Amino acid sequence: MPTADAHPERWDVIVVGAGPAGCAAAVAARRERPGARVLLLDRAAFPRDKVCGDGIAAEALDVLAELGMDAAAIADGYPPVERLRLSAPGGAEVERRMARAAHVIPRRVLDARILAEALSQGVEFRRHAVRTVQSTPHGVVVDGLRADVVVGADGAESVVRRALHPAPPAGTVALAFRAYADEPAGQPGTQVITMTSAHWPAYAWSFPDGTGRANVGYGEVLTAAPPSRAAMLERWDALAPTAGTRDALRAHRLPLSTGRPPVPDGRILLVGDAQCLINPLTGEGIFYAVRSGQLAGRAALAGAGAGSLYRRTMRRALGRHFRHTTLLARVTRAPRLIDAAVRACRHDQRVFDDLLRIGLADGLLTPRLVTGLRP
Ligand SMILES: Cc1cc2nc3c(=O)[nH]c(=O)nc-3n(C[C@H](O)[C@H](O)[C@H](O)COP(=O)(O)OP(=O)(O)OC[C@H]3O[C@@H](n4cnc5c(N)ncnc54)[C@H](O)[C@@H]3O)c2cc1C
Structure with a gap:
């Protein structure tokens, strides 16, 4: 009987899931090595809905632009949203202009536009619901399709993650x-x-x-x-x-980043929600999806070394940020600290900017934000 490993169709990279993380990974792999054979699989036909708040941080569009995508075309018809009003649990309020305006783009629109950009860069797309992912000595087999490396970008209930890790712990x-x-x-x-x-x-x-x-x-x-x-x-x-x-x-x-699993060595990489990267303070996940996708796509062409390369670049890009958000999530279990921070934002635009940067992108706990958290 022929084994799955003997299947003739072979890809350099298979990406499971064509949301923002998967498209970013597929495009990053093609840009890393033009001509690389990259297959993007998704169970859905696009355009498709995705349950989300549809808030797109400016930093997420920056990453898409770094990937050669037309960020203005992606946001077309959805004007920048300049202001944010926050009401804290104890009633403190602040409303200010954001240092960088966000966009609100329904995911049915956003994700189809990002996928179109990925296809224009030579990524191949097929509609297919993945069920099995199997490592072999020389690659990975996805439902009978062979690849050197597989990127799991299949969202919060990731089939690829379940092949590697147990469910995220409670509270995350x-x-x-x-x-x-x-x-x-x-x-x-x-x-x-x-x-x-x-x-x-x-x-x-x-x-x-x-x-x-x-x-x-x-x-x-x-x-x-x-x-x-x-x-x-x-x-x-x-x-x-x-x-x-x-x-x-x-x-x-x-799936919040406080419960993200370790990045293992090897040929199977997880990105975006599949890697549990959502900000525990705000629920923002699209920036992390595209940033992790970009880093995984670049690493994916390293074959058996892909996992360790991806782990190193993720640590460099987001390691401190994740440590700071985990710490912030822990201390703000006491909601009065959020009230204190919101009051500090009212007095100082820079504290507001710092809070948004750590809540929506890759910011850190700055000294003035730490001071602002004191009730
Ligand atoms: C209610 C809610 C509100 C949110 N609000 C915001 C917000 O305002 N701003 C923000 O930045 N983030 C928000 N998030 C988080 C954000 O939606 C996610 O972080 C983001 O969608 C992650 O992108 P992704 O590409 O990793 O996964 P997804 O966007 O979920 O894409 C995964 C893709 O994989 C496909 N797929 C799944 N399983 C399979 C399979 N077995 N085979 C093939 N394909 C498969 C799916 O069809 C889908 O297209 C919110 C999340 C929720 C639930």
Whole structure:
């Protein structure tokens, strides 16, 4: 009987999942070695929906631009969102202009545009739901397709991750609902985040996309069994009721970077949500998805050395940041520290900028942010 290893179709890199992380990895591999045979697999046909707040940090678009993608075309039709209003669990509030404007782009639109950019750089795409991933002495076999290296970019419930690691530990996964609604009156160009000490860490958001619609949602970190849908919706309504109908209401889990698994040696790399890289303070994950995808795609052409190369470059790019966010997530288990930080943001734009940089991209705990956290 022929073994899977004897299958004739061979790729340099197979990327499982064509979301932002997977597209970034596939393009980075092609740019690292033009002519590399890179296959991108996704179970969905694009455009497809993805449960998300749709907030795109400027730094995420920077990475896409570094990958040769047209960031302006990707954001076309969705004007920059300049301001952010934060309400802390104890009631402290701040609203300021962000140092770098964000965008709010429905993922149905964003991800299809990113995939189109990847295809224009010579990546091949096939619709296929991956079920098995198997290491062999000379490569990896994905449902019978052979590759030198496989990048698992298949999101929060990653099949590739499950082949390598146990489930993330309790307290390192969040659950959130999102929906679409008409933009609330008086909120143009302003993202709003409303935190609550009930079921902390928990917050509701309203992110207008500049077209008259807003992405609205509510999420909390799971410390025990997930609450029922009815309980979550009740908590959301109590915190931030939405005027009018909530369309396309859906829930999804967020694997936080506080529970990310180690990056192993070898030929199977994990990126984005598959590697559990979501910011534990904000739920931002798209920046980490594209940055980790970029680094994994570059490392993927190193064959058996891909895992160790990816681990080293990830540590250099994001190691300190992850240590600082883990520390910040731990100390802000006491919600009054968030109130203190928000009050400090009211007094000093630079503290606000530092807080956003660590919450949305690769920032660090700066001395003035640490001072601001003192109640
Ligand atoms: C409610 C909610 C709100 C959020 N809000 C924000 C926000 O405002 N800003 C932000 O930056 N981040 C936000 N995030 C996090 C963000 O959505 C993720 O971090 C980001 O989508 C990760 O990108 P990814 O490419 O790793 O995974 P995904 O975007 O999930 O892409 C994974 C892809 O893999 C495919 N796939 C899955 N399994 C298989 C399989 N077996 N075979 C083939 N293909 C497969 C899927 O179809 C999908 O296309 C939010 C998350 C949630 C749940």
